[in-house]
Amino acid sequence: MKKKTLVLGASTNPTRYSYLAATRLVNYGHPIINVGLKKGEVAGVSIEKPETIHSDVDTITLYVGPRHQEELYDYILKTKPKRIIFNPGTENRELEEKANDLGIETERACTLVLLSTGEY
Template sequence: MSGKKTLVLGASTNPERYSFKAINRLVQHKHPVVAVGLREGNVAGVEIEKPQTIHNDIDTISLYVGPAHQPVYFDYILQTKPKRVIFNPGTENIELQQMLTQNGIQFEEACTLVLLSIGDF
């Protein structure tokens, strides 16, 4: 597989959720995907895992966890050391963005689905 290895944080097996749609679209666009969520399951052939394993080869974390629930993931995100974090609509968090900046991790407030659809992912 080519493409940017992407960790979807807040993965869900619910087809109504944007994280579910993002995993499917990332797989269609040939990006390797790691799905991390609270409940086990499978989306587009990708097993959802708990936030325990630190993956050291992640290009992008696509965030689908609201700001109120993000603090428990701060260390996990920073230890993963992605090249960038995408704050999807509704996940924007200045505290986390400051931590990313301090750790040399780029971020953008964008929508993964839109970036993929316009070829700008």
């Protein structure tokens, strides 16, 4: 099943995990929305600023550290994804609890590993 995924913290830098995840998600056939601070394009999809609330997102895969997440809480929670993947280094108990309270599943995992093991 294809899962529309919002890559939060998208980067045009090919050494960043968010870049690798966006590219691999597209390679696996998952539609993506790239959201970040800098303009650019990853895997053929433009990076947009965290302004437009998307209503049809299955998964948000998080590549923003906890120090910068608080300003994104509203954006993340209003998107109402089915799940949020907290990639290594993005773990945040407060955001996990807020998401769980709204019925959003949270997972501390690595998107790249989930894709490679067929668990995505």
